[in-house]
Each structure stands twice: as C-alpha cells, then as structure tokens.
Amino acid sequence: MEGTVTRGINNIYTVSSPDGTFLCRIKGKILETKEPEYNPLAVGDHVQFNRTSDAEGLITLRLPRRNCFQRWNPKGLANQTMAANVDLVLAVCSVESPPFRPRFIDRVIACSRGIEVAIVVNKSDILYTEDELERIELYRKLGYQAFSVSAKTGENIDVLKARIQGLTVALVGQSGVGKSTLVNSLIPSQSQKTGELCEKYNRGRHTTTHSTMIEGEGFVLIDTPGVREFSVWHDDPHLISDAFVEFAAPSEKCEYHLCLHDNEPGCEVKHEVEEGLIDPDRYESYIRMLHSLDDKTPKWRRALEKDKEDVKKDY
C-alpha cells in the first residue's frame, strides 16, 4: 500500500492513504537512504507500507522525493528534513514580536533547496518601520512574492488563500511569528495549538513541537515547529549562493569559477556590493551562512578542498 506521512512522533508515523489513516512504524527500524540524515522520514514523504491491522502498518520503503526542505540539526550533527514533496515554502516572519529578521528569511530560502519560496509578513496589525518596508520591497525586486497579512484581523488572508490553491505548502519561520495561528485562519475548522510570547525575551515558546500536514479546501498545509536559530544544511557550500539570486549574473564574471565570494581575488559579487548594486546586508547574510559551516562536518570540507584543487587546475 502507498500513502503520505502526515505526522511523525517518536518513530510512529501517521500515514494517510486512500484506504484510510494508519499508524505505522518503520520495518526493521532503519530505512535505507542515500545520505545519512537526522530523520529517515519527514512529513510529506510518500511511502510504501504493509497493513498489519485495521489501523496500523509497517513502512517498508520511502519513495523518491521530488524535493525537500532541510535544515542543519546542530545537536544531531546531520541534516534534518522538515518537509518533503512541497510546492511552495512560505517563509513566515512577523512585523514585531518576534522582531522582523530578514536574515532568517534568507536562511529559509537557502534551506528550501530549489523549492519556490514566498514571504509572509504576519502581524500586519502592528505598524511597520521604514526599514522593514524597504527590506520587503527589496525581496519583491529580487522576484519574491511578499504577502503582508494578519492572522489576527484576517487582513489579506483571502489573498494568501488564493495564492496557495492547488498546492502543498510548508509554513516555516521562527517560533512565535504566528504559523499555527495562520493555519487556523486559513483552515477555520482547524485548531492548531498556538502560544503566547515569552514577554521577557519577546520571542515564541516553541508551541508546535513537530510538523503536521493539514488539509484545507483545495490546498494542503504543513505547520512546522519554529526554531530559535536556523542553521543552513551542510552539503556543498557552493550551493548556498543559489539562495541569493542577485549573485547569479556577477558570479559568472568572478575570476575563479568556483568562487565562494568571500576572500577570493577578482570576485565580481564583492565588487557589486562595493558599487552598491548588491544590498550589503544580503551579502553579510550570505557570508554568515557560509562561515557557519566552519568546523561542523568534515564531509563538505573535503568537498571544498577538492574543489580548490580543481580551481588550481582550471586556472
């Protein structure tokens, strides 16, 4: 039988199939995956399973993924898949409480690994600052759709609903930005648990503890748990710049063709930052992501060293 993982807690996965919903364990505990991963299965994964009773089963195979949203899990020292097989990632942030953090959005874009991203700025019932408006405008100029909504007052929720028709959508963002409140306002029959902010630190309390897939009218949502710090996945550092669309054209002209736009000589990306053509904060955001990979995993570093050798050869 085949189905979709809609939830996973303590190695028990809820699998939705045309024959109903089954609570499944993984057969033999470990599924074969190409890369070592923090979690073998994520919400959104398509699986094959054997039915063992009316409501239970054993998962035997994870079917190939169309795409996945991954972050680096610093405790597990591995990439963790937060959602698989999605059409759109909504990078959710809030105007205030927690404060608007564009670098968080950049990280969400990086972790989306090629999945289309749209930005949702929630809590529009709170006043924007000039800086915030400018940054949102910058994302629009770069080609991202950005929705200003309020899950509290319902402002623009219908616009967002129209955008996600027919799609499977993952909501990702810091704790407390209002992802679960948004789910509840997009699907009124839902009552995902939501949490008050921690007043002292003006941030969320990690109310949602695991990803869940929820069906709406003509769309499917994946509510994910907010994280305080969002580390980018560790694979090939060269892929991080893919999250910065404005780097694409100048990077063609970098002296080294595997330039990481850091300290390499003749870097056209850096040159454009100096010329004011690339936003300096976006560049800083990139550099921080790149440097955050340092000393985390030997795997990518080996890849980097190998690339450097290739550069020497090419040059």
Ligand SMILES: Nc1nc2c(ncn2[C@@H]2O[C@H](COP(=O)(O)OP(=O)(O)OP(=O)(O)O)[C@@H](O)[C@H]2O)c(=O)[nH]1
């Ligand atoms: N002012 C205002 N507050 C909102 C809005 N949306 C959500 N909130 C509040 O923000 C707080 C956090 O909301 P949640 O939906 O629990 O946030 P979350 O992103 O799901 O947080 P985690 O599950 O911890 O990742 C709650 O107190 C909500 O009432 C909004 O549009 N405006």
Ligand SMILES: [Mg+2]
């Ligand atoms: Mg939540």
Ligand SMILES: [Zn+2]
């Ligand atoms: Zn460069």
